[in-house]
Amino acid sequence: MKHKSFQHMNCSLAQALEVVGERWTLLVLRDAFFGPRRFNQLQESLGIPRNILARRLNRLVEEGILEKQSVSNSKRFAYALTRKGLDLQPAIMALVQWGDTYKPSPKGPRLIFTERETGEPIQPVKVRSTDGRVLAPNQIGVVPGPGLGK
Amino acid sequence: MKHKSFQHMNCSLAQALEVVGERWTLLVLRDAFFGPRRFNQLQESLGIPRNILARRLNRLVEEGILEKQSVSNSKRFAYALTRKGLDLQPAIMALVQWGDTYKPSPKGPRLIFTERETGEPIQPVKVRSTDGRVLAPNQIGVVPGPGLGK
16 A cells, blocks of 8 residues: 655655654664664564565664664664654653553553663653643644745 | 554553544644644644544544634534643654654754743753653662553
């Protein structure tokens, strides 16, 4: 099935989804967040068909979101997040937190994200004003920027 | 094409993507963030086939992310975000900001999100510690929670 591309849309959300909105892509990135991962490790963790995993990984490497790193003393390599990939972290954490809230396990949170140094749980991701106040959706407006014109 | 469901995965990200990870779904929600929208308005804004839009909207209503509201003095209705839908805002804003950074328009930002009351631009969405410090990805750890067991 050939999808209509979002690439022509002059919208930053559509542009982001054109890259990370394919099925499995964010789950592949989830696994990359806790250290470089080899192909077989990803395949085992995700239970994803190998051809689809290969396609998703190639695309992520082409886009500069993952990079191949050699594994010491071997010809093998692992996939690691670049800066561009690491910058997806707030989006991924916000989706995880939404899933935890609205599709919870009856036994409680599945994973607890902590600050390594203190062991304290992190905050839920929120939208904030310049001076740091949490903003509700109805407090946020939008104005067209220079990039919106033709 | 029938997709393998993510529903069986005991992962909050997979659970979130099972609901909002279908193509178009986040773009439909984007349009709902700035006020209730009627079917034809959504169809025009998105350029999406009517049958796909209808399927996405029905799913979002079933999931309690959108609700139908009657439009005054008419038999028509509009789709509005519920609390559950509004809580997707940090995830959507984080994706928009990533798209703005890495898939920019050469002319500058496409949209500028502001705090309505002050007109000031909002902050980029970040992951923070309990006491409000911004955390980089390598400062964040994860421990299994009670919901991870069988």
